[in-house]
Amino acid sequence: MGDSSLFATEQARGRAVYRVYACTILAGICLILYYRATHLPATWQEGRGAWIGLSLAEFWYAFYWIMTQSACWNLVYRRTFKDKLSQRYEERLPNVDIFVCTADPYAEPPNLVVSTVLSLMAYNYPPEKLSVYLSDDGGSILTFYAMWEASQFAKHWIPFCKKYRLEPRAPAVYFSSSHSSSEMSHHEEWLSMKILYEEMTNRVDAIVMSGKVPEELKANHKGFSQWKSEMTSKKHPSIVQILIDGKDPNALDNVGNALPTLVYMAREKDPEYHHNYKAGAMNSLLRVSSVISNSTIILNVDCDMYSNNSDLIRDALCFFLDEEKGCDTAFVQNPQNYNNMTKNDTYGNTLSVMNEVDLCGYDSWGGPPYIGTGCFHRRESLCGMKYTKDYKEDWNKGSGRNPQDDIRKLEERAESQATCTYELNTLWGHELNTLVCATSHAVMRGWANVLEMYFLQILLCGLVVAINVAIYEGLLLRKDKGSILGQLQ
Numbered sequence: 001m002g003d004s005s006l007f008a009t010e011q012a013r014g015r016a017v018y019r020v021y022a023c024t025i026l027a028g029i030c031l032i033l034y035y036r037a038t039h040l041p042a043t044w045q046e047g048r049g050a051w052i053g054l055s056l057a058e059f060w061y062a063f064y065w066i067m068t069q070s071a072c073w074n075l076v077y078r079r080t081f082k083d084k085l086s087q088r089y090e091e092r093l094p095n096v097d098i099f100v101c102t103a104d105p106y107a108e109p110p111n112l113v114v115s116t117v118l119s120l121m122a123y124n125y126p127p128e129k130l131s132v133y134l135s136d137d138g139g140s141i142l143t144f145y146a147m148w149e150a151s152q153f154a155k156h157w158i159p160f161c162k163k164y165r166l167e168p169r170a171p172a173v174y175f176s177s178s179h180s181s182s183e184m185s186h187h188e189e190w191l192s193m194k195i196l197y198e199e200m201t202n203r204v205d206a207i208v209m210s211g212k213v214p215e216e217l218k219a220n221h222k223g224f225s226q227w228k229s230e231m232t233s234k235k236h237p238s239i240v241q242i243l244i245d246g247k248d249p250n251a252l253d254n255v256g257n258a259l260p261t262l263v264y265m266a267r268e269k270d271p272e273y274h275h276n277y278k279a280g281a282m283n284s285l286l287r288v289s290s291v292i293s294n295s296t297i298i299l300n301v302d303c304d305m306y307s308n309n310s311d312l313i314r315d316a317l318c319f320f321l322d323e324e325k326g327c328d329t330a331f332v333q334n335p336q337n338y339n340n341m342t343k344n345d346t347y348g349n350t351l352s353v354m355n356e357v358d359l360c361g362y363d364s365w366g367g368p369p370y371i372g373t374g375c376f377h378r379r380e381s382l383c384g385m386k387y388t389k390d391y392k393e394d395w396n397k398g399s400g401r402n403p404q405d406d407i408r409k410l411e412e413r414a415e416s417q418a419t420c421t422y423e424l425n426t427l428w429g430h431e432l433n434t435l436v437c438a439t440s441h442a443v444m445r446g447w448a449n450v451l452e453m454y455f456l457q458i459l460l461c462g463l464v465v466a467i468n469v470a471i472y473e474g475l476l477l478r479k480d481k482g483s484i485l486g487q488l489q
Protein backbone atom coordinates (compact mmCIF):
# COMPACT_ATOMS: atom_id res chain seq x y z
CA MET A 1 0.00 0.00 0.00
CA GLY A 2 1.53 3.32 -1.04
CA ASP A 3 2.06 6.26 1.29
CA SER A 4 -0.96 8.10 -0.03
CA SER A 5 -3.45 5.48 1.14
CA LEU A 6 -5.95 6.40 3.84
CA PHE A 7 -5.77 2.97 5.43
CA ALA A 8 -3.30 0.14 5.86
CA THR A 9 -3.92 -3.59 5.93
CA GLU A 10 -1.86 -5.57 8.41
CA GLN A 11 -1.66 -9.32 8.58
CA ALA A 12 -2.05 -10.94 11.98
CA ARG A 13 1.10 -12.16 13.69
CA GLY A 14 1.49 -15.84 14.55
CA ARG A 15 -0.12 -17.05 11.32
CA ALA A 16 2.62 -19.63 10.74
CA VAL A 17 2.09 -21.10 14.21
CA TYR A 18 -1.65 -21.34 13.63
CA ARG A 19 -1.14 -22.99 10.26
CA VAL A 20 1.16 -25.65 11.74
CA TYR A 21 -1.44 -26.29 14.44
CA ALA A 22 -4.22 -26.49 11.81
CA CYS A 23 -2.16 -28.97 9.78
CA THR A 24 -1.80 -31.27 12.81
CA ILE A 25 -5.59 -31.22 13.24
CA LEU A 26 -6.07 -31.92 9.54
CA ALA A 27 -3.68 -34.87 9.80
CA GLY A 28 -5.66 -36.14 12.82
CA ILE A 29 -8.94 -35.84 10.93
CA CYS A 30 -7.51 -37.69 7.91
CA LEU A 31 -6.24 -40.51 10.12
CA ILE A 32 -9.62 -40.89 11.84
CA LEU A 33 -11.48 -40.96 8.51
CA TYR A 34 -8.94 -43.46 7.16
CA TYR A 35 -9.45 -45.64 10.22
CA ARG A 36 -13.24 -45.44 9.84
CA ALA A 37 -13.07 -46.39 6.17
CA THR A 38 -10.68 -49.31 6.60
CA HIS A 39 -12.30 -50.85 9.69
CA LEU A 40 -15.94 -50.82 8.60
CA PRO A 41 -17.61 -53.89 10.17
CA ALA A 42 -18.86 -56.42 7.59
CA THR A 43 -22.59 -56.64 6.84
CA TRP A 44 -23.14 -59.56 9.19
CA GLN A 45 -21.22 -57.97 12.06
CA GLU A 46 -23.01 -56.16 14.83
CA GLY A 47 -22.62 -52.39 15.11
CA ARG A 48 -22.25 -51.65 11.41
CA GLY A 49 -25.05 -49.05 11.60
CA ALA A 50 -23.44 -47.24 14.51
CA TRP A 51 -20.07 -47.30 12.76
CA ILE A 52 -21.54 -45.71 9.64
CA GLY A 53 -23.36 -43.17 11.80
CA LEU A 54 -20.19 -42.18 13.62
CA SER A 55 -18.29 -42.02 10.36
CA LEU A 56 -20.91 -39.67 8.93
CA ALA A 57 -20.75 -37.48 12.04
CA GLU A 58 -16.96 -37.33 11.83
CA PHE A 59 -17.09 -36.61 8.14
CA TRP A 60 -19.57 -33.81 8.80
CA TYR A 61 -17.26 -32.37 11.48
CA ALA A 62 -14.28 -32.60 9.09
CA PHE A 63 -16.25 -30.75 6.41
CA TYR A 64 -17.35 -28.09 8.90
CA TRP A 65 -13.80 -27.70 10.23
CA ILE A 66 -12.27 -27.33 6.79
CA MET A 67 -14.86 -24.73 5.80
CA THR A 68 -14.26 -22.68 8.94
CA GLN A 69 -10.51 -22.61 8.33
CA SER A 70 -11.11 -20.04 5.61
CA ALA A 71 -11.98 -17.62 8.41
CA CYS A 72 -8.88 -18.40 10.50
CA TRP A 73 -6.23 -18.87 7.83
CA ASN A 74 -5.24 -15.30 7.22
CA LEU A 75 -6.58 -12.69 9.65
CA VAL A 76 -6.12 -9.09 8.59
CA TYR A 77 -6.47 -5.88 10.57
CA ARG A 78 -7.17 -2.46 9.11
CA ARG A 79 -5.58 0.74 10.36
CA THR A 80 -6.95 4.09 9.29
CA PHE A 81 -5.11 7.41 8.86
CA LYS A 82 -7.60 10.01 9.98
CA ASP A 83 -5.03 12.79 9.95
CA LYS A 84 -4.49 12.27 6.22
CA LEU A 85 -8.26 12.26 5.72
CA SER A 86 -8.51 15.60 7.52
CA GLN A 87 -5.63 17.13 5.56
CA ARG A 88 -7.12 16.16 2.22
CA TYR A 89 -10.85 16.24 2.74
CA GLU A 90 -11.75 18.29 5.85
CA GLU A 91 -13.41 21.02 3.78
CA ARG A 92 -15.31 18.61 1.52
CA LEU A 93 -16.25 15.73 3.79
CA PRO A 94 -19.39 13.96 2.49
CA ASN A 95 -22.82 14.22 4.11
CA VAL A 96 -23.71 11.27 6.33
CA ASP A 97 -27.17 9.94 7.27
CA ILE A 98 -27.54 7.79 10.36
CA PHE A 99 -30.55 5.46 10.64
CA VAL A 100 -31.63 4.28 14.08
CA CYS A 101 -34.44 1.73 14.36
CA THR A 102 -36.75 1.17 17.31
CA ALA A 103 -39.91 -0.90 17.45
CA ASP A 104 -41.56 -0.85 20.86
CA PRO A 105 -41.41 1.78 23.65
CA TYR A 106 -41.81 -0.90 26.33
CA ALA A 107 -39.28 -3.47 25.05
CA GLU A 108 -36.83 -0.72 24.02
CA PRO A 109 -37.35 2.10 26.57
CA PRO A 110 -37.29 5.60 25.03
CA ASN A 111 -34.47 6.62 27.39
CA LEU A 112 -32.29 3.94 25.82
CA VAL A 113 -33.12 5.33 22.39
CA VAL A 114 -32.34 8.87 23.58
CA SER A 115 -28.90 7.83 24.79
CA THR A 116 -28.15 6.02 21.51
CA VAL A 117 -29.30 8.96 19.39
CA LEU A 118 -27.26 11.44 21.45
CA SER A 119 -24.12 9.30 21.09
CA LEU A 120 -24.56 9.54 17.30
CA MET A 121 -25.43 13.25 17.19
CA ALA A 122 -22.25 13.98 19.15
CA TYR A 123 -19.92 12.40 16.59
CA ASN A 124 -16.74 14.29 15.92
CA TYR A 125 -18.01 15.36 12.50
CA PRO A 126 -19.23 18.67 11.04
CA PRO A 127 -22.83 18.88 12.36
CA GLU A 128 -24.15 20.53 9.20
CA LYS A 129 -23.15 17.35 7.33
CA LEU A 130 -24.81 14.95 9.74
CA SER A 131 -28.47 13.84 9.84
CA VAL A 132 -29.86 11.37 12.35
CA TYR A 133 -33.14 9.60 11.55
CA LEU A 134 -35.09 7.59 14.08
CA SER A 135 -37.53 5.04 12.69
CA ASP A 136 -40.19 4.18 15.25
CA ASP A 137 -42.05 1.03 14.25
CA GLY A 138 -44.10 1.33 17.43
CA GLY A 139 -45.51 4.61 16.06
CA SER A 140 -45.52 5.84 19.66
CA ILE A 141 -46.07 9.38 20.85
CA LEU A 142 -43.95 8.43 23.90
CA THR A 143 -40.92 7.80 21.70
CA PHE A 144 -41.60 11.01 19.80
CA TYR A 145 -41.75 12.87 23.12
CA ALA A 146 -38.41 11.33 24.14
CA MET A 147 -36.88 12.45 20.83
CA TRP A 148 -38.14 15.96 21.41
CA GLU A 149 -36.45 15.90 24.85
CA ALA A 150 -33.26 14.61 23.18
CA SER A 151 -33.36 17.48 20.68
CA GLN A 152 -33.39 19.93 23.61
CA PHE A 153 -30.76 18.16 25.69
CA ALA A 154 -28.47 17.85 22.63
CA LYS A 155 -27.95 21.62 22.78
CA HIS A 156 -26.09 21.14 26.07
CA TRP A 157 -24.68 17.67 25.60
CA ILE A 158 -22.96 18.04 22.20
CA PRO A 159 -20.83 21.08 23.10
CA PHE A 160 -19.99 19.48 26.47
CA CYS A 161 -18.77 16.28 24.75
CA LYS A 162 -16.73 18.21 22.20
CA LYS A 163 -15.21 20.59 24.73
CA TYR A 164 -13.96 17.83 27.04
CA ARG A 165 -13.54 15.16 24.33
CA LEU A 166 -15.72 12.73 26.25
CA GLU A 167 -15.85 9.04 25.43
CA PRO A 168 -18.27 7.34 25.16
CA ARG A 169 -20.82 9.95 24.15
CA ALA A 170 -23.93 8.02 25.13
CA PRO A 171 -24.87 9.93 28.31
CA ALA A 172 -26.36 6.88 30.07
CA VAL A 173 -23.11 4.97 29.65
CA TYR A 174 -20.87 7.95 30.29
CA PHE A 175 -22.50 8.91 33.58
CA SER A 176 -22.68 5.33 34.80
CA SER A 177 -18.94 4.80 34.25
CA SER A 178 -17.43 8.23 34.90
CA HIS A 179 -17.23 9.81 38.33
CA SER A 180 -16.36 13.38 39.02
CA SER A 181 -14.33 14.64 41.94
CA SER A 182 -13.99 18.18 43.23
CA GLU A 183 -10.38 18.23 41.91
CA MET A 184 -11.65 17.92 38.37
CA SER A 185 -11.25 21.22 36.48
CA HIS A 186 -14.80 21.16 35.20
CA HIS A 187 -16.40 19.57 38.23
CA GLU A 188 -19.24 22.12 38.47
CA GLU A 189 -20.06 21.81 34.78
CA TRP A 190 -19.93 18.00 34.97
CA LEU A 191 -22.30 17.99 37.90
CA SER A 192 -24.83 20.34 36.36
CA MET A 193 -24.78 18.30 33.12
CA LYS A 194 -25.44 15.15 35.11
CA ILE A 195 -28.35 16.79 36.91
CA LEU A 196 -29.77 18.08 33.62
CA TYR A 197 -29.52 14.58 32.15
CA GLU A 198 -31.12 12.90 35.14
CA GLU A 199 -33.97 15.39 35.18
CA MET A 200 -34.64 14.63 31.53
CA THR A 201 -34.56 10.85 31.97
CA ASN A 202 -36.85 11.13 34.99
CA ARG A 203 -39.38 13.15 32.98
CA VAL A 204 -39.23 10.64 30.10
CA ASP A 205 -39.57 7.66 32.44
CA ALA A 206 -42.53 9.23 34.26
CA ILE A 207 -44.34 9.92 31.00
CA VAL A 208 -43.64 6.46 29.61
CA MET A 209 -44.97 4.95 32.86
CA SER A 210 -48.12 7.07 32.67
CA GLY A 211 -48.49 6.15 28.98
CA LYS A 212 -49.66 9.67 28.10
CA VAL A 213 -48.01 12.95 27.15
CA PRO A 214 -49.61 15.81 29.16
CA GLU A 215 -51.46 18.42 27.08
CA GLU A 216 -49.24 21.33 28.21
CA LEU A 217 -46.12 19.51 26.91
CA LYS A 218 -47.75 18.95 23.54
CA ALA A 219 -47.64 22.69 22.96
CA ASN A 220 -43.84 22.41 22.65
CA HIS A 221 -43.85 20.93 19.16
CA LYS A 222 -46.30 20.80 16.28
CA GLY A 223 -45.47 17.10 15.81
CA PHE A 224 -47.58 15.96 18.78
CA SER A 225 -50.73 16.91 16.89
CA GLN A 226 -50.03 14.06 14.41
CA TRP A 227 -51.24 11.47 16.91
CA LYS A 228 -54.98 10.86 16.91
CA SER A 229 -56.86 8.79 19.46
CA GLU A 230 -57.81 6.00 17.03
CA MET A 231 -54.18 5.30 16.07
CA THR A 232 -52.45 2.09 17.23
CA SER A 233 -48.94 0.74 16.73
CA LYS A 234 -50.31 -1.62 14.06
CA LYS A 235 -52.49 0.86 12.21
CA HIS A 236 -51.51 4.46 11.66
CA PRO A 237 -50.52 6.80 8.81
CA SER A 238 -46.90 7.74 8.17
CA ILE A 239 -45.46 10.47 10.34
CA VAL A 240 -42.29 12.42 9.57
CA GLN A 241 -41.22 15.23 11.89
CA ILE A 242 -38.03 17.23 11.58
CA LEU A 243 -37.10 17.97 15.19
CA ILE A 244 -33.89 19.81 14.34
CA ASP A 245 -33.37 21.17 10.85
CA GLY A 246 -29.62 21.46 10.34
CA LYS A 247 -30.26 23.90 7.46
CA ASP A 248 -32.08 26.32 9.76
CA PRO A 249 -29.59 29.08 10.75
CA ASN A 250 -31.33 29.33 14.14
CA ALA A 251 -30.80 25.64 14.99
CA LEU A 252 -27.82 26.20 17.26
CA ASP A 253 -26.48 24.63 20.42
CA ASN A 254 -25.94 26.66 23.58
CA VAL A 255 -22.48 27.86 22.50
CA GLY A 256 -23.69 28.93 19.08
CA ASN A 257 -22.55 26.00 16.94
CA ALA A 258 -24.75 24.33 14.33
CA LEU A 259 -26.65 21.19 15.33
CA PRO A 260 -27.04 18.01 13.31
CA THR A 261 -30.43 17.37 11.71
CA LEU A 262 -32.74 15.13 13.76
CA VAL A 263 -35.77 13.48 12.15
CA TYR A 264 -38.47 11.26 13.64
CA MET A 265 -40.20 8.82 11.29
CA ALA A 266 -43.02 6.33 11.88
CA ARG A 267 -43.81 4.60 8.58
CA GLU A 268 -47.43 3.82 7.79
CA LYS A 269 -48.72 0.58 9.29
CA ASP A 270 -51.72 -1.42 8.21
CA PRO A 271 -52.35 -5.07 9.20
CA GLU A 272 -53.26 -5.78 5.55
CA TYR A 273 -49.69 -5.19 4.38
CA HIS A 274 -46.59 -6.94 5.66
CA HIS A 275 -44.13 -4.49 7.21
CA ASN A 276 -40.98 -6.65 6.89
CA TYR A 277 -39.64 -5.73 10.32
CA LYS A 278 -36.34 -3.85 10.45
CA ALA A 279 -35.69 -4.29 6.73
CA GLY A 280 -38.99 -2.57 5.91
CA ALA A 281 -38.06 0.28 8.24
CA MET A 282 -34.66 0.62 6.57
CA ASN A 283 -36.27 0.82 3.13
CA SER A 284 -38.61 3.58 4.30
CA LEU A 285 -35.70 5.42 5.91
CA LEU A 286 -33.77 5.22 2.67
CA ARG A 287 -36.60 6.93 0.79
CA VAL A 288 -37.55 9.45 3.48
CA SER A 289 -33.93 10.54 3.92
CA SER A 290 -33.53 10.94 0.16
CA VAL A 291 -36.08 13.77 0.32
CA ILE A 292 -34.53 15.50 3.33
CA SER A 293 -30.75 15.07 3.16
CA ASN A 294 -29.93 12.37 0.58
CA SER A 295 -26.43 11.83 1.99
CA THR A 296 -24.04 9.57 0.12
CA ILE A 297 -23.02 7.58 3.19
CA ILE A 298 -25.47 5.81 5.49
CA LEU A 299 -24.79 4.32 8.91
CA ASN A 300 -27.35 2.02 10.53
CA VAL A 301 -27.50 1.50 14.30
CA ASP A 302 -30.01 -0.54 16.29
CA CYS A 303 -31.52 1.52 19.11
CA ASP A 304 -30.05 -0.79 21.75
CA MET A 305 -26.48 -0.16 20.55
CA TYR A 306 -24.61 3.05 21.29
CA SER A 307 -21.47 4.23 19.56
CA ASN A 308 -18.32 4.03 21.71
CA ASN A 309 -16.04 5.90 19.35
CA SER A 310 -16.76 9.49 18.38
CA ASP A 311 -14.36 9.25 15.39
CA LEU A 312 -16.18 6.33 13.83
CA ILE A 313 -17.45 8.20 10.78
CA ARG A 314 -13.94 9.40 9.99
CA ASP A 315 -12.62 5.85 10.32
CA ALA A 316 -15.20 4.59 7.85
CA LEU A 317 -14.52 7.42 5.41
CA CYS A 318 -10.85 6.42 5.25
CA PHE A 319 -12.09 3.34 3.36
CA PHE A 320 -14.67 5.02 1.16
CA LEU A 321 -12.53 8.01 0.21
CA ASP A 322 -9.29 6.13 -0.37
CA GLU A 323 -8.17 7.15 -3.87
CA GLU A 324 -7.03 3.70 -4.90
CA LYS A 325 -9.33 1.20 -3.17
CA GLY A 326 -12.28 3.41 -2.19
CA CYS A 327 -14.35 2.62 -5.27
CA ASP A 328 -14.21 -1.11 -4.39
CA THR A 329 -15.83 -0.53 -1.01
CA ALA A 330 -19.62 -0.80 -0.84
CA PHE A 331 -19.93 -1.09 2.94
CA VAL A 332 -17.83 -0.92 6.10
CA GLN A 333 -19.00 -3.22 8.87
CA ASN A 334 -18.12 -2.63 12.54
CA PRO A 335 -18.20 -5.41 15.09
CA GLN A 336 -20.75 -5.39 17.91
CA ASN A 337 -19.88 -5.64 21.58
CA TYR A 338 -22.18 -6.27 24.48
CA ASN A 339 -22.42 -5.01 28.05
CA ASN A 340 -23.84 -6.82 31.07
CA MET A 341 -22.55 -10.26 30.15
CA THR A 342 -22.20 -13.02 32.72
CA LYS A 343 -18.67 -13.20 34.13
CA ASN A 344 -17.55 -16.33 32.33
CA ASP A 345 -19.68 -15.79 29.22
CA THR A 346 -20.81 -19.41 29.37
CA TYR A 347 -22.90 -19.17 26.20
CA GLY A 348 -20.38 -17.17 24.18
CA ASN A 349 -22.76 -14.23 23.96
CA THR A 350 -19.97 -11.66 23.61
CA LEU A 351 -19.45 -13.02 20.09
CA SER A 352 -15.68 -12.70 20.61
CA VAL A 353 -14.91 -15.40 18.04
CA MET A 354 -17.01 -13.61 15.47
CA ASN A 355 -15.61 -10.17 16.32
CA GLU A 356 -11.96 -11.06 16.78
CA VAL A 357 -11.51 -13.94 14.35
CA ASP A 358 -14.29 -14.46 11.80
CA LEU A 359 -14.76 -10.85 10.67
CA CYS A 360 -10.99 -10.30 10.33
CA GLY A 361 -10.62 -13.67 8.59
CA TYR A 362 -13.37 -13.06 6.01
CA ASP A 363 -11.93 -9.62 5.46
CA SER A 364 -8.84 -11.19 3.91
CA TRP A 365 -11.10 -12.78 1.29
CA GLY A 366 -12.44 -9.47 0.07
CA GLY A 367 -14.56 -8.18 2.94
CA PRO A 368 -16.54 -9.16 6.02
CA PRO A 369 -20.18 -10.24 5.86
CA TYR A 370 -22.90 -7.68 6.54
CA ILE A 371 -24.09 -8.31 10.08
CA GLY A 372 -26.64 -5.58 10.54
CA THR A 373 -26.14 -2.85 13.08
CA GLY A 374 -23.01 -0.67 12.92
CA CYS A 375 -22.65 -0.85 9.14
CA PHE A 376 -21.80 2.06 6.84
CA HIS A 377 -23.17 1.79 3.28
CA ARG A 378 -22.83 3.90 0.22
CA ARG A 379 -26.37 5.00 -0.59
CA GLU A 380 -25.77 3.99 -4.21
CA SER A 381 -24.99 0.41 -3.22
CA LEU A 382 -28.42 0.11 -1.59
CA CYS A 383 -30.22 1.81 -4.47
CA GLY A 384 -29.49 -0.74 -7.15
CA MET A 385 -26.36 0.91 -8.59
CA LYS A 386 -24.22 -1.70 -10.37
CA TYR A 387 -20.51 -1.76 -9.65
CA THR A 388 -18.13 -0.58 -12.35
CA LYS A 389 -14.42 -0.09 -11.98
CA ASP A 390 -14.39 3.52 -13.13
CA TYR A 391 -17.40 4.70 -11.11
CA LYS A 392 -16.78 8.07 -9.45
CA GLU A 393 -18.97 9.07 -6.55
CA ASP A 394 -20.24 12.63 -6.34
CA TRP A 395 -19.50 13.14 -2.66
CA ASN A 396 -21.14 16.51 -2.38
CA LYS A 397 -24.49 15.40 -3.68
CA GLY A 398 -27.31 16.26 -1.32
CA SER A 399 -31.09 16.49 -1.52
CA GLY A 400 -30.67 19.90 -3.15
CA ARG A 401 -33.37 21.37 -0.96
CA ASN A 402 -33.50 25.00 0.02
CA PRO A 403 -33.16 26.18 3.62
CA GLN A 404 -36.18 28.40 2.96
CA ASP A 405 -38.41 25.47 1.90
CA ASP A 406 -41.57 25.07 3.91
CA ILE A 407 -40.77 22.40 6.50
CA ARG A 408 -44.30 20.98 6.72
CA LYS A 409 -44.44 20.56 2.93
CA LEU A 410 -41.10 18.78 3.02
CA GLU A 411 -42.33 16.50 5.79
CA GLU A 412 -45.45 15.70 3.79
CA ARG A 413 -43.34 14.81 0.77
CA ALA A 414 -41.25 12.55 3.01
CA GLU A 415 -44.41 10.99 4.51
CA SER A 416 -45.58 10.01 1.04
CA GLN A 417 -42.40 7.91 0.76
CA ALA A 418 -43.17 5.95 3.92
CA THR A 419 -46.58 4.49 3.04
CA CYS A 420 -47.16 0.75 3.47
CA THR A 421 -48.12 0.30 -0.19
CA TYR A 422 -45.11 2.09 -1.65
CA GLU A 423 -43.17 -1.07 -2.44
CA LEU A 424 -46.02 -3.10 -3.95
CA ASN A 425 -45.19 -4.25 -7.50
CA THR A 426 -41.81 -2.51 -7.47
CA LEU A 427 -38.21 -3.67 -7.37
CA TRP A 428 -37.89 -2.72 -3.69
CA GLY A 429 -36.59 -5.74 -1.84
CA HIS A 430 -35.33 -7.30 -5.07
CA GLU A 431 -33.04 -5.05 -7.04
CA LEU A 432 -33.33 -2.19 -4.60
CA ASN A 433 -32.13 -2.69 -1.07
CA THR A 434 -32.14 -6.47 -0.84
CA LEU A 435 -32.18 -5.98 2.92
CA VAL A 436 -35.85 -6.92 2.84
CA CYS A 437 -34.96 -10.48 1.99
CA ALA A 438 -31.81 -10.70 4.00
CA THR A 439 -32.56 -9.20 7.35
CA SER A 440 -36.28 -9.46 8.01
CA HIS A 441 -36.25 -9.56 11.72
CA ALA A 442 -38.84 -10.44 14.25
CA VAL A 443 -39.96 -8.73 17.37
CA MET A 444 -43.70 -9.08 17.31
CA ARG A 445 -44.48 -12.01 15.12
CA GLY A 446 -47.30 -14.55 15.10
CA TRP A 447 -46.88 -18.31 15.21
CA ALA A 448 -47.55 -18.82 11.53
CA ASN A 449 -44.69 -16.44 10.84
CA VAL A 450 -42.43 -18.17 13.31
CA LEU A 451 -42.90 -21.44 11.46
CA GLU A 452 -42.36 -19.74 8.14
CA MET A 453 -39.20 -17.99 9.32
CA TYR A 454 -37.78 -21.04 11.04
CA PHE A 455 -38.74 -23.50 8.33
CA LEU A 456 -35.14 -23.91 7.21
CA GLN A 457 -33.86 -24.43 10.76
CA ILE A 458 -36.61 -26.98 11.46
CA LEU A 459 -35.74 -28.80 8.25
CA LEU A 460 -32.04 -28.83 9.11
CA CYS A 461 -32.71 -30.05 12.66
CA GLY A 462 -34.82 -32.82 11.18
CA LEU A 463 -31.97 -33.78 8.88
CA VAL A 464 -29.47 -33.80 11.73
CA VAL A 465 -31.75 -36.12 13.70
CA ALA A 466 -32.18 -38.31 10.63
CA ILE A 467 -28.41 -38.49 10.07
CA ASN A 468 -27.89 -39.37 13.70
CA VAL A 469 -30.51 -42.13 13.85
CA ALA A 470 -27.73 -44.67 13.39
CA ILE A 471 -25.88 -43.21 16.36
CA TYR A 472 -29.00 -43.19 18.53
CA GLU A 473 -29.51 -46.79 17.53
CA GLY A 474 -25.97 -47.62 18.55
CA LEU A 475 -26.28 -45.74 21.83
CA LEU A 476 -29.80 -46.69 22.87
CA LEU A 477 -30.32 -50.14 21.45
CA ARG A 478 -27.03 -51.72 22.44
CA LYS A 479 -27.49 -55.03 24.12
CA ASP A 480 -24.45 -54.80 26.37
CA LYS A 481 -23.35 -52.06 28.73
CA GLY A 482 -19.75 -51.77 27.58
CA SER A 483 -18.10 -48.85 25.84
CA ILE A 484 -19.23 -48.30 22.31
CA LEU A 485 -15.86 -49.06 20.72
CA GLY A 486 -15.43 -52.29 22.68
CA GLN A 487 -18.67 -53.49 21.30
CA LEU A 488 -17.98 -52.58 17.75
CA GLN A 489 -14.65 -54.29 17.45
Ligand SMILES: O=c1ccn([C@@H]2O[C@H](COP(=O)(O)OP(=O)(O)O[C@H]3O[C@H](CO)[C@@H](O)[C@H](O)[C@H]3O)[C@@H](O)[C@H]2O)c(=O)[nH]1
Binding pocket: 101, 102, 103, 104, 108, 135, 137, 276, 277, 278, 281, 301, 302, 303, 304, 336, 371, 372, 373, 439, 440, 441, 442, 443, 444
Ligand atom coordinates in the same frame (compact mmCIF):
# COMPACT_ATOMS: atom_id res chain seq x y z
O1 LIG B 1 -40.49 -4.62 13.19
C1 LIG B 1 -39.37 -4.30 13.59
C2 LIG B 1 -38.53 -5.15 14.33
C3 LIG B 1 -37.29 -4.70 14.76
N1 LIG B 1 -36.88 -3.45 14.48
C4 LIG B 1 -35.57 -2.95 14.95
O2 LIG B 1 -34.55 -3.77 14.44
C5 LIG B 1 -33.43 -3.74 15.30
C6 LIG B 1 -32.92 -5.14 15.53
O3 LIG B 1 -33.85 -5.92 16.22
P1 LIG B 1 -33.43 -6.75 17.51
O4 LIG B 1 -34.59 -7.56 17.92
O5 LIG B 1 -32.79 -5.84 18.50
O6 LIG B 1 -32.35 -7.70 16.85
P2 LIG B 1 -31.06 -8.35 17.52
O7 LIG B 1 -31.24 -9.83 17.47
O8 LIG B 1 -30.76 -7.71 18.81
O9 LIG B 1 -29.94 -7.93 16.47
C7 LIG B 1 -29.51 -8.77 15.41
O10 LIG B 1 -30.34 -8.60 14.29
C8 LIG B 1 -30.39 -7.25 13.79
C9 LIG B 1 -31.37 -7.18 12.63
O11 LIG B 1 -31.01 -8.07 11.63
C10 LIG B 1 -29.02 -6.77 13.38
O12 LIG B 1 -29.08 -5.40 13.05
C11 LIG B 1 -28.07 -6.94 14.53
O13 LIG B 1 -26.77 -6.66 14.08
C12 LIG B 1 -28.09 -8.36 15.06
O14 LIG B 1 -27.29 -8.44 16.22
C13 LIG B 1 -33.88 -3.05 16.59
O15 LIG B 1 -33.33 -1.76 16.61
C14 LIG B 1 -35.39 -3.02 16.45
O16 LIG B 1 -35.93 -1.90 17.06
C15 LIG B 1 -37.69 -2.60 13.73
O17 LIG B 1 -37.32 -1.46 13.47
N2 LIG B 1 -38.90 -3.04 13.31
Ligand SMILES: [Mn+2]
Binding pocket: 302, 304
Ligand atom coordinates in the same frame (compact mmCIF):
# COMPACT_ATOMS: atom_id res chain seq x y z
MN1 LIG C 1 -30.97 -5.88 19.55
